[in-house]
Each structure stands twice: as structure tokens, then as C-alpha cells.
Amino acid sequence: MPDDVPSQPPVPARTTLDPHAIERVLARAAALQVSAPGSVEGMSEAELLDVAREAGLSVEHVRRALAEERLRGAMAPAGDGPHDETGLAARLAGPGRASASRLIAGSAPAVLAQLTQWLEREECMRLVRRMRDGGVWEPRRDFVGNLLRGLRGGGPTPALRTIAALGAAVVPVDDTHTLVRLEADVSAGRRQRMLVGGVTAASGVLAGGTILGVGVVAGALLPVVIPLAALPALAxxxxxxxxxxxxxxxxxxxVRALEHVLDQLEHGVPTTARPATLRDVIDGVRRSLR
Known part of the structure; x- marks a missing residue:
């Protein structure tokens, strides 16, 4: 081989990344981009879709992520923290939101109309925030809503009666199918449980300390007093x-209640549904008296 022929650099081997590695690399790259000097302060949704296309990402998946982000922002005032919770309450008690999603046959406007009809008619909810691709509902707390739920035994899904809010993201996948994601805010019940639990634990510790203090003052044997003092604290x-x-x-x-709502959407909601009125209450009383 002649000496004047330059040697070619070795071709790097192609490395295939698994889905989790791709997710970590993209998340890290986005974090570096945001923290880099002179980085852009924001990006429109259209620009984000263009970047996704250039990166080879599915446009449908990006649209779904955008809809879920809008849903997260719309429900933020009703919750007690960020959606991706990592605090003590989430670790001990569990998440502050329940969610379910399903692919439904039909166009996005038609599916959203059916969802609205079902929530207002059967679940006694009212729309409190309308979004381009979804909305946020709250259980009706007025006289009509409470009376209707009482006549129906709590409604088709009693678990939705005590939630703070229910959000829905309705995203078209193609011309004939729509992805529906439902999120229920159950953080109020979690806060109450954590509060009562904290008071109970503090009361046990206080009672144990009192027993220990009385035992020491009375000159009782510590091997006897300490187990007695530990009992209320442990309890x-x-x-x-x-x-x-x-x-x-x-x-x-x-979650099961949300799946029930999705079942209604999948199998068809009656088109005659409308918001409950006082006449509905009267009709419900008549039916219950028969």
C-alpha cells in the first residue's frame, strides 16, 4: 500500500437505543436546551410540531402530549400540587389524581359532545372550563344536583361524587378515531386522610410521652414504663x-368510575341527553314513588 494514501477513519458502529433510553436522551437534551445561554423563552405549538417532525416523532403523540399539558394546566387550581407528584403525600398515600384513557370511534367534536351530555345528565356535573380539545367539570353542589344524586343512589359512578374536578382531553387520532383521556382530582380526600393521620400520630406520641413522664416522676421501673409508653405511639x-x-x-x-364513563362513550351515549332541570327532579320523584 503506498505511503501517500491517507488512511480512512474508522466508521463508528451504529447504536440502537431502546425506548427508555430515547426518552431519557430527549428529556436531557430539552433540559440542556432550556438552560443554555441565549436559549429561546418559548415555542408555539406549531413550531413544536415542526420540531417533532424533524426529529422523527409521531405528530399524533405530540398532539396528545400537548392536550394532556393543557389539561394539566386547566386542572392545576383544583389540585394540591404538580401532576407528577414526588412529595411525601404521594409516596405514603398515592397519587392525587386518577386517570384513564381509551381510543373511541368517532370524530373529536362528536365524542366531546357525547362526553358532555353524559357528565351533565348522568353524573350531575357542570362545565366550569372549556378548552379547545376538552374541558373541566365539577360535581353539582346545588339543590337539583344533590337531589338527583340522592334519587339515583349517588349516580352511576358514586366514586365521582366526591372528586374536586374531572378533566378531559379529547384528541383526534385520525378521521374516524379519537383518543379520550380523563383525569379525576382526588387530592382533597388525600389531604383529609393525611391531616387526620397526622393528628392521630401526634396524639399517640403525646400520650406515650405523658405515660413516660408520669412513670419517671412516680419512680416506676423504666423496663415497665417504656413499653407502656410505646403502645399509644405505635397505635x-x-x-x-x-x-x-x-x-x-x-x-x-x-379509575373504575372513569373506565365506566369511557365505556359509555365507546358503546354510545343516548343523544337525547340534556342538562338536568327541575322537571327531571319531579319526574325522578314520581318514578321513585311508583
């Missing part, structure tokens, strides 16, 4: 733990 801590963990059952019930 209080165990009760607090059970209360916090019980929230996970609430989340499961809410």
Missing part, C-alpha cells in the same frame, strides 16, 4: 399509616 402511627394507605383504594375506585 397512633399504625392508624395514621392505615389511613394514608387507604387513599389508594379511593384512587382505584375513581
Amino acid at each position: 397512633g402511627g399504625g392508624t395514621a399509616w392505615a389511613l394514608a394507605r387507604g387513599h389508594r383504594a379511593t384512587v382505584d375506585h375513581a
